[in-house]
Structure formats: C-alpha cells, structure tokens
Amino acid sequence: MLDLQEKIAGAQSATEPMRRELAERATKEYFAALRVTKDPGPGDFEAAQSRAHAVLKQELLTAASIGTIDGRADFEARDVAHVALGFETIARPPQIPRLLAVPETKATTSALAAVAGAVAGMLILAPVLRVTLDMRDLGLTVGGPVGALLAVLLVHRLARIRLLTKILPWAFRRPRPLQGNIRGEYEKTVRTAIEQWLEWAVTILTALCFHRTGAKKPETDEGKAFRRLAKVIYALHRASPESLAVVADELLQEARNSGFEGLEGAPAFTAAGAKEETLLWQQNLQSKYETFGHVTEGDRVTIERPAVVFDGRVVQRGLVRKVRDRT
Secondary structure, X not given: OHHHHHHHXXXXXXXXXXXXXXXXXXXXXXXXXXXOOOOOOHHHHHHHHHHHHHHHHHHHOOHHHHHHHHOOOOOOHHHHHHHHHHHHHHOOOOOOOOOOOOOEEOHHHHHHHHHHHHHHHHHHXXXXXXXXXXXXXXXXXXXXXXXXXHHHHXXXXXXXXXXXXXXXXXXXXXXXXXXXXXXXXXXXXXXXXXXXXXXXXXXXXXHHHHHHHHHXXXXXXXXXXXXXXXXXXXXXXXXXXXXXXXXXXXXXXXXXXXXXXXXXXXXXXXXXXXXXXXXXXXXXXXXXXXXXXXXXXXOEEEEEEOOEEEOOEEEEXXXXXXXXXXX
C-alpha cells in the first residue's frame, strides 16, 4: 500500500504541467460547445460536458500520457489498451455545474410597476381607512409606499416565469449567461471541476498501471535456470544410447552452473561415482533432510535422497537413514 501511495504522489507531481494544459484545452472545448446557442439549456450543458470528457479521455489515454503517469517510457500498446479498458469501466464524466441565467426585470418595468402600485395603494387604502378609522389622509400617506413595494415584488416574482419572459420580452429580459463577469466566474468553476477530475483520473490510472505492471513479475534466477535446463532435458530425450552419458553429464553441469548444490563429483552412473554417501547427523540438518526412523545427533546416516538446494535455498528436503551397526 505504501508503494502505491508513493507512485500516486509521484504521478501527480510528474503530470502537473500536463494536467494544467489539458484542463485549459477541455475548458475551451466546453465553452466552444456552449457558444453554439445564445440561451443554452440543460441539454446544451450535457453536450458540452460530454465534449470536454471526450477531449480529456482522448489525451489522457495515450501511450505518452500513461507512460508519464507510470514513469516508464517503454509502456507497451497492449498494456495501454488494458489500462484504458479498466479506466473506461470505472470512469465517470467530470461533474461540471450548470449555469442558470435568472430572468431580470427591466428598470422601466420596475419603475412603472412602482408608480402603478403607489396609485393603486392610495386609491384602495384611502377609502378603507376613511370608512374604518375616519383617517383619509393616513390612507393616502401609507397607501403609496406600500402599494409601490408590493407591485415591485410582484413584478420581480413574475419575471421568474419563463413563459412570461417569452410573451412579454419588452418587460422582462434573460441575460446571456456566457457574457461579461458571469462568464469569467463560470469559467473558473468549470476549470476547477475539470482539474479535480484530472487529479482523480491520474490516481485511478496510477493504480491500474501499478497492478498491471505488478502482475508481470520479472524473470527470476529460478526461471532462467528452468529455461536453460529445459533445453538440455529435451536434448537428453532425443539422445542416442551412445551419447546418453555425455548428455547426462551436460545436464548435470548445466544444473551446477544454474545454482543447484550437491552435484559435485562424478555422477553415480559412472564407475568412479558409484559409492554410498554418508554423514554424521546434526540437529541443524533438519531443515535440509527428512529422517527415516529414529535418528539422534552424532549418528551416521546414509543419504537415500539428496536435498534439492537452489541458490542456497532448500527447494525440497532430502531423506536420510541411520546406518545400522553390523555385528
């Protein structure tokens, strides 16, 4: 886990210039798609988001970009396709918030509404207060401001009805969302959302590359030895009876060179090597040999099956048997 965290931190640092440039390009593509219509709706924002997402994937899922993320210049095309497929499976588009243009009331409309509200307020409150409180002047004084306030609030509320803005364009207006200060602030929001998505994408791609390359273990000494011995084994299988001893000795020599221990001296199939191997048993030999029957320290034992030792590591324990004294 610590190795993966270090890889992610390194990838984020290595891809910082690339992510900055890619975020700039995707932002331009996003606004280029929105510029098609004067009054973009929800579908237009979705189309712009899809276009920006396509640009991000096109540039991010290349051999050069993935090689920069993984830190290797020799990233194979097959590995690139595998990582891209895994990314497509779990990736999601960048979540870019939509810009909503709120309808506004024109200044002339607000002024006319205030005048009409003031007149209506005085005409309504003046007779009401005269009848109820016998205070006509109070109705004229209070009715104007109250009527103007209510009328302006009503007009601003009606401006939020989309149908009215279309029917009465002279009274209301819908500001273009991609102009002036509104566009500048929204552009910052879009770029921030894309940069956050790129950080997430680099993290996911780093993890995919890490597991992809980690699955391909480098060839060990044991694997190399197996390949060399396999060649001689096949040669032994095709050897004639006359050359059998020569090929067998060649196989043994190759095993010694590969790191197998315990093959010193002449082999047993030759007259010079036909002898029984014995040794004095010690407790530290338990990791190398199994015992047949009860054997105590200091007993002389015969090696029935030699231990397989490769590069100092016991691959398979051998077998020893206690030498019985003949009386």
